[in-house]
Amino acid sequence: MQAPRLVRVAAPLIIGALVLSACGSKSESGSGSGNITLTLGVIAPLSGDLSAVGNGIKNGVELAIKQANENKTIKGVTLKLDAEDDTAKAEVGAQVAAKLVADSSVIGVVGPLNSSVAKSTAPVLSQANIASISPSNSNVDLTNRGVLATGGTQTRPYKSYFRVCATDDIQGPFAADYAVKDLGKKTIAIVHDKKAYGQGLAEAFAKQAKADGATVLPTETINPGDKDFSAIVTKLKAAKPDFLFYGGEYPEASLLTKQMKAGGLNIPLMGGDGVDAAEYIKIAGASANGDLATALGAPTDSLASAKQFLTDYKAAAYADPADPYGAASYDAANAIIKALAKAVGDGKKSGQAVRDEVTKEVQDSDFEGVTGKISFDQFGDTNTKILTVYSVKDGKFVAAKSGTFGG
Amino acid sequence: MQTFLQQLVNGVVLGATYGLVALGYTMVYGIVQLINFAHGEIYMLGGFGALFTYTVLLPGGTPVVLALVLMLLGGMVVSITAALLMERFAYRPLRGAPRLAPLITALGVSIFLQELVRNFYPAKSPRPFPQLVDPSHQFSLGASVEISAPRLLTVVVAVIGMVALSTFVRRSRTGRAMQATAQDPDTARLMGIDTDRIIVTAFVLGAALAAVSGLASGLQFGTVDPRMGFLTGVKAFTAAVLGGIGNISGAVLGGFTLGIVEVMATQYAPDPFSGGAWKDAWAFVVLILVLVFRPSGLLGERVAARA
């Protein structure tokens, strides 16, 4: 395990170091003026199907930066935003992560949205020891939580990777408990899109649903981008399920639920946070009624702590909504801003020293964010693992139940 | 049995779209030996053109049938315009260039059109498409085998489009000129045929059928999105090759074959190779088998006899 990883890290590390040393002198000369500019990066899909969600992330971070600059939270430092579009693709993510690493003024990153993208950005950012905090990655592999299920010992794969959200191993079981225990569903169909997020979520759901005593049908899979699911609907219909869990995102989920209901399979579809989007209902229309989605954290507008955030967000008049991850991104950005303030206070203002110090301080974060308490365990996972089930009523996602799941 | 029949219906619906789009690939290939990879985007533009017509141009309360006709016309205008422009400015200058040049250009045009639409309709793709034909209206085809209204419409318009095209090509003056140009462009010119115009005609007809398909797809799924052309384009191209590229009946046969193979693979393929994720793999297994035993496709003889 060690050797290949060494090889994998070596090349970018050398390149990164070269670029860093080249740029380092530049920013040092700039720091003589008394007020230096440092950069907080964002990696998120800013174009394409997920751009509404990605822009929510970017906006949350932008808001935090604006407030930090206005309040002079970090003495002698002006913070600026560098939002990079990962187009929801892993390979693009790796490229933009390398770009941020190469910019010596970047001291931390918020994002990315997708777990599959994080798997290619986290190694790059961790090699440069740049703290990255994702508002939404729920895949277990990113913090090696997967081993917990099999009783193994968890080790941290990416030393500067953090996240402020719960994980699939919790989101899936949380959803399963709700479906089986609260709703009393007995025969459950599982469909996923084979992406890291969708498959992880669906597998965790299936495992817990079985443990709760439900019958789980053989898993069906689809391709992202597919539109015609009539064949799957017909196949599932024959098995007479009373519930369907979908691991994936809304563009496919919305078409699936519509075609299910048009095809006479009138059962609720439940998904993870990837389904929890206004577009889901817009596309699925009336077919979405009764469908469910879990989301990480509690609904932003149900939190007293988030009132000010929502007011500020609204005042900034962003085109895309804050939900689902604007508030979490705001918290993630603030974790980095607070860490940077401490690092700068300690006299670490540039180069690798500030990156190292920020990562160290993020690890020690402990404050009340707008989504709840922000603190991390030794693997980079949040200690606050709140989830909420939403159900569609009259064309809106309405919170049905919030809570934490055992782990 | 019920399940089988229902799946057969599903396959025919899926195949109708593939076939209709495949016609555009096969016509253009038959005449200029160009694999116009941007044809999938023409289909996508048809859907967006129809959506634009509905949301921007049509006043509220337009009767449904009239709205559908106007949306189809709007979609066709957009598709055909794009096809004309790409033929004139991207492909015609490369006529006679090595085959690779127009092929790469086609890929470039495809990406260009996708991004163009993305920029017109930013951020919120896929776009909801008006449900003018009620998807919950089901037609029964006997023992609990059903087809919803928009799906039936998809099949009906596809079949009309296919029959109309094949009649046109076989029975009309321009159609004969297309066949002649496909078989021997130089001689066709010496028979007084303006082959440039025939090539343009092939692009236009392909675009018109793709627009029909784009509208049908919007009505069927209730969404259109900029990337919808890619997957459908790949499948339609596969259908065209399966049926014998250059052959019009072949494209239709290939489309339906591919659609039916996909749904049957979803239903009946043995574990662990079953389900929606494997349907494409099975579709390509069938493609490879066909090409092994009939290298020019199911009905490819006519093209092979060329030159």
Next chain:
Amino acid sequence: MSVLEATSVTKRFGGLTAVKDVSLVVNEGEVVGLIGPNGAGKTTFFNCLTGMETPTAGSVLYKGSQLPGRPDLITKAGVARTFQNIRLFNNMTALENVMVGRHTRTKAGVLAAVGRGPRYHREERESEEKARELLTFVGLGRVGDELAKSLPYGDQRRLEIARALATEPGLLLLDEPTAGMNPNETAAARDLVRAVQGKGIAVVLIEHDMRFVFGLCDRVAVLVQGEKLLEGSPAEVQSDERVIAAYLGKPTEDTAGES
């Protein structure tokens, strides 16, 4: 009045001059033979007349006016041709082949066909009738619905002529119309060319069968190495020693003297 007036037509391919300064006049109703050894530039000359090649120099007048530079427009103007290697549309029927030839003489476009108006139907019907007449004219009246590729060789040559006639030409260029034919077929071809001539269409034909040429043509031009060696009546050409020399390939004084 002359149907064709080609003046100093020259065609160079890089360093090679395939046709050099060739002039040829064809009068109404005439059958003119074009002979010469292989590689003399006869087919290239035809290509220059039909727009398949653009002449490097020289001019070509058809019925007194300059021919346009595009093959389709030249056909429309009234010049039609057949090919040395038969180039039929193999996967279309004989009738369809002839109907393609009528392309420039009909009008209905895509919209008319889609609308299927009365004009479209009338035009299609007329077009088919004319095509059938032409098939009968060349002696293929009964094979109209067979695929071109399934016809015997001689029939394919005749079908090519029918297709060329369908363009309603004033001048027909035949490139080796009897190549590969047996004596019976050759005789039929001769009759056919005479019949075409009878319709008032001027004919220029490239041919290697000297009996065919000298028995049929009003005038014969000889091309050697891209240049016109001479032009005259069959009798004049037949007796010219340079022609004999060019054809026999060894211009010895003895043989020339004996003839």
